[in-house]
Amino acid sequence: MKAQIDAFTAQICEVIVGKVEAVKLAVACLLARGHLLIEDIPGVGKTTLSQALARSVGAAFQRIQFTSDLLPADILGNSIFDREQQRFVFHQGPLFSQVVLIDEVNRATAKTQSALLEAMEEHHVSADGVTYELPEPFFVVATQNPQHQVGTFPLPESQLDRFLMRIELGVPDRASERAMLLGVDRREMLKELKPVFKRETLLEIQTAVRKVHTSAALLDYLQDLLDASRQRHSTGISPRGGLALRHAAQAWALMNGREMVLPEDIQAVGVPVMGHRLGHDIEQPGQSGRTLAEALVRTVPVP
Amino acid sequence: MITKRDTRIPRRPLLWLAAALVFVLPPMFDGLAPWVPTLLLVAITTKFWMEPRGYRLRFLPLKIALVVGALVAIFISYGAIKGIEPGVSLIIVLMSLKIFEAHTAREFHFMVMLGWVLCLCGFFLAQDLAIAVCIMIAFTLLTTALIQFYRGLAGGRIWQPLRAALTLLAQAVPLIVLFFLLFPRVTTAFRLLLTPNAVSASGFSDRLSPGSVEAMANSTAVAFRAEFPDDDVPRSIPLYWRGLVLTQGDGMEWRFREMLRSSPQFHSGGTIRQLITIEPHGEHWMFALDRPVTEPPGASLRPGNYLRSWQAIVKPRRYEVKSSLELARQDLQPLERKQLLEVPASISPRIRELAQSWSQADPDPHAIIRRALDFFQTQRFRYSLSPGEYRKNDLDEFLFRRRIGFCEHYAASFATLMRLAGIPARVVIGYLGGEFNEMGHFYLVRQSDTHAWCEVWLPDIGWRRVDPTNVVAPERVNSGFESFLERNAAAGEITPRFSRTFARQPFFAKIRLTWQTLNYVWDSRVLGFDAEAQQALTHEIGLPDVRPVSLLFLSAIIAAGFVVILATWMQFRARVQPDPVQGLYTKFCAKAARMGAPREPTEGPANFASRVSRVLPQESKRIATISNCYIGLRYARDSDASSLHALAREVQLFGSWKRKNRKSYAGR
C-alpha cells in the first residue's frame, strides 16, 4: 500500500516541482477523506496541483470558478421544469463529481459559500425536498486568494473547519523554478498523466487510514495539544478539529508505512490542520493561525 | 444570571442521619419516658415526607409553644426538670423540633452535632456492651452522614461514604487507644452527681426479708464477674461469694447492723487472688470469695469480714481482692457474744422448746448443729422457688406447718434456732456459684445466683459456715442455680424459659460465650479503667508519679507523630504508579543527554532516535532497537512482554561503549 501511495506522490511531484511537502500533505488530505484549502497568490500552481491529484486517481474532475454572481444553484444543480413530464427535473450541478476544484472560493457570496460547505460536510445535496448523494470519493480542493485582496468575501470562520487542511504553496525555490521554466508545459504534462490507481484502490486506502492505530499515549499528546489551544486562544481547536487532527495523522502514518500513529505524524500535519482553525483569534489579532499552530506544535511537550 | 444554589438538605445525608438516630434510640427506650424517643422517631420519619416538599416548621410562636409544651410534658413525666432523665429528654425533644425546623446545610451539621450529644446521653443512661455497640454504630453512621454531606451534592456510590467513615474510624483506633490509656483522667472539682435512678433498682438490699431473694432469683442480670489470675480456681468446692453479714435477727427477717468488733479476723493459710468486675448497683457492697482478707482500693474490710465500698458503685468497677478459705480462730467479746445471741421476743415457745431440746440433749455445739441439720433433713422440708408468702413472724408457720422454702428461709430460721440454742450465729448474704466462661476464663455471677447462708461461732474453731439449704436441696449448692431450675422445670414445677433452652444449643452457646466474654472485657477493661488503673499502668511502663500535664503532653506528642506518619502513608498510597516503559525511556533520554544529545520536550521518539544516532553513530544500532521497542510498546496496537525486557536490557547497555572506552583509557 505504501508503494502505491509513494508512486502516486511521486507522479504528482513530477508535475509540481520542488513542493514535496505540500504535495504529501495534499495526498494525506485526500487519503484522510478530507477537503483541502489552498491559500496563495495566483500562479503558484494551485490549479495544477489539484488537476494532477484528480488525474492520478482516475476520478471524474470538475473545476468551478467562483465569482461574485455565482448562485448556489449554479454549483449544486437546478430544478428545471420539464414541459413534457409536467414536473421539475433536477439537473445536477458541477459539484457532482469525484474531485472538484473550486477556484477562488472567496470570490463568491456568503450564500454560495455556505451551500458549498454544507454539501462538503453532508456529502449530499438537498433540492426541492429530495436528497441527492454526492459520489464517492468526494474530494474538494478549494483555492483562495489571501484575504486582504479587494473584492473578496472571507469564508465564514465557523465553517472554515469543514476543510481538513489549509496549505500554502509559495513560490518555488530558484532551482525548482528554473527546472519549471525549462521543462515541458505543465498543461501538456497534465494531459499525459495516467491514473496510478483505480477508484476502488483509493477507497480501500481511505478505509485503511481509519484503521491505523492511535494508542492511549498518543491520544494523551493529542489532547494535550487541544487543551493547550483552548487555554491559549479564545477559540481553541474544537472536538471536530481534534478528530480531524487524528485522521490526518493516521493518513500521514500510513503514507510513511506505519501501522500506528507517532507524535511525529501529528506534528507533521499539525500546522496545516490547526492553522485555519485558530486563524480568527480575537485576542491576538495580529497573528496568523499558522503562527499560532506552529507555536503549539513547538511548545507542547510529547508526554 | 447567577443562580442561587439549592440549599435544601440532600436526601442521602439525611438518610444516614436518620439511620444513626435510630441506633441512638435503644438506651433511650430503656430509661426514658416512652413518648420522648417516640417523638424523635416520628420526627425522623416525617422529615422524609417534609423535605422533598420544602415543608418545615417556620412559625416562631408555634416553635416557642412547642418548646414550652415539651418542658411541661417532661416535668409531668418525671416530676422534675433536673436530673439525668429529664435532661436527656430535653435534648431529645429539642433535637426532634430541630429536625422539624432544619432545612439548610449549616443546620444539617448542627443536627449531626446534636446526634453526638445524644450518643453521650445514651452513655449516661446505660453503659453495657450492647448499648455501647448501638451507640458506636450510631456514631459511625453520623460520621457517614457528614462525609456524604461534604462529598458533594450528587450522590455517587451508596456505600462509599460508609467505607470512608469506617476507614477514618479504623485509622483513629490507635489514637483512641492511646488517649484512652494516657489521657489524664482528672476529676473535675465541681462534680455533677447525677445518679440514674435505674441503677439502684437491681441487686439486693441490706435486709433479708421473706421473698427478697426470691425476687432476684428470676433476674438474669449480671451481678459481677470474677477472674482468678493465678489460675487456682477452686473447682472442687462450691463458690460462696460473700456480700453482707446480717446480725440482727427478727424471726424470718434479718437485718444489717454494724458489728461492734473493731478489727476484722485474720487469716491463716493460703489466699486466693481474684479480680472482680462489679456491675453498678448504686449501693456500697462489694463481693469476694468467702472470706475476703485484703482491702481493695476505695473499700474497707468491715468487722464480719465483708467488703464495703467508700462510695456508692454507680459504674462498673474492677478490683483485686484476696480471700482465704480458712480463718484463724478468734474469741468473741462478751458484748459481741451478747449481740450475736439476741433473739426477738416474739419467738413462740414451741420454737424455743425445740432449740432448747437440742442443747439440753448435748451441749456440744457440733452436736447441736448436727441435730438442727437433721431436723431440716428428716422433717420433710422442701426447697421451692414459690413457697407462698411468709410474713415476718411466720417462723412457726415455716418450721412446723408448710415446711417449704427458699435459701433465705432456711438461713433465717437456722440462724434463729442456733441463737436460741446458745450458739452465736449470723446470716451471710451473697452469691453462690456462677457460670464459668471457658473462653474468657472467668466466672459470671448473675443476680439469680443470690444466696443466703449461716455462720455459727464455735469455741474451738471460730466462725464456721453452715448452709442449711445444702441439707434440703444439695443439688442447688453443688451444681448451681441454673441447673437446679432446669431440673425443676423438667419436673414441671417451673415453666421452662424458651430463651434459656434455646441458648443451650451448641452454636448459640458459643455465641453466648463470646458475647459474655466481650461483655466482661468491656466491663473490666474499658469501663473499669479509671484513674487508679491508669496510675497502675503508668507505673508499670516506667513512668511513676507522672503529672497529668505531662501525660497530656506525652499523648499530644505521640498523636502528632502518628498523624504525620499517617499522612505520609496516605500520600504514599495515593501516588501515581509510574509507567515502566516511560520510566525506561526517561532513563534512556537522561543517558543520551549526558552524552550530549538531550531530548527536546516536543521531540517525538522517531525524530529523537535519528538525531541521537547522528550524534552517537557508534550506538546507532542500539538506539534503533531502543526506539523501536519503545514505539512498539507505547504506540502500537499490541506489544509483547519480550520487547519490554529487550528495552530494559538495551537501555541498561546503552552508553556502555563509553564506559569501556574510559576503562581502556584508564588502562593505558
Added chain:
Amino acid sequence: MNLARLPRLRPTAALGGLVFVLFATWYAASSQNNAAAYLLFFTLSSLFIVSIPHALLNVASLKATTESVKPTFAGDEVSLPVEVTNQSGKRRYGVRVQVPDSGGDEQAVDEIAAGRAARVLIRFPARARGEYEVKRLCLASAFPLGILRAIKPINCHQRFLVYPKPEGDPRLPPDRARSARNRPRTELGEGDDFAGVRAYEPGQSQRQIDWKAVARGHPLMTKQYTTEATGALYLDFAAVSGDDTEARLAQLALWIIEAERARRSYGLRLRGTEITPSLGQVHFHRCLRALALFK
C-alpha cells in the same frame, strides 16, 4: 511531602460546634468518671485529628488550569472555564472552585477519579469594560467532616476582555462615507435585477411568485432578484453625540452589533485608531476590542 505546597486549613463554623461538643463530653466524662463517655470523647477527638490529613490530601494533589475566556459585554456574566485535574492515584471528593473577590458563585465538583479531570464553568459578573486578569483561583474542600476547609490557591494569568455594554439608539447612523474602493456587492433577495426562477418553497414572499407562469398552468415558481448591497459604514466616535465617553462607546457597541446583524460592512474610527470596513466575526471582535481598550 512538600510542606510549602500543602493547602492551608481554615476552620469552619462547625469547628466551634465540635469544640463545644468535645468540651461537654469531656466535662461529663470527668465529672461522672464515666469511662464510656471518655471513650466517646477520645473517639470524637481522634476522628477529628485523623481527618486533618484526609482534608489536606484531598486537595493537595489537585491542579487547576484555566481556559481562555470569551469576551463579554459589561453587565453580562464572565464564564471562566476551569479544568481541575486530580494528579493523585486516589479519588477526590467535594471540591469547590472559586475566583476570590470576583463576586461570583463557587462551583462544585463532586468527585474526580484518580488521574482524571473535571471541567467547571465559573461565572461572575462583568462590571465595567476593559481588560482584566484572573490572577488567582481557589480550590477548597470541606471533605471529609466539614470541620476544616482545606484551601489551595492556584496562580493563573487568564486575561479577558469586557466590552462596553451596548446601549443607545439601535438605528444605524446614515451612511455618510461610502468608500469608492468598495465594489458594489450583490446579494440574492430583494432587488431589481431578475436572476432566474426557482421552485416555490413555503414561506417565501408571495410577491415574488411568478404569477404569470401560474396563469399559464405551471406550478408555483418564484422569481429571483439580486440587488446591490449598501456600501460600507463608518462608525465614528467623534460623530456620536453626547459628552459621556462611556455612553458614546456603548452606542458604538450597539451599532457594531446591529451592523453585523444586518451584514453591512462597517468600519470604526476612534481617537488614534481606525479599523477599515469589513464584516465577520474577526472584524466584529476587533472593533469591540478597540472599544473595550479605549482610553
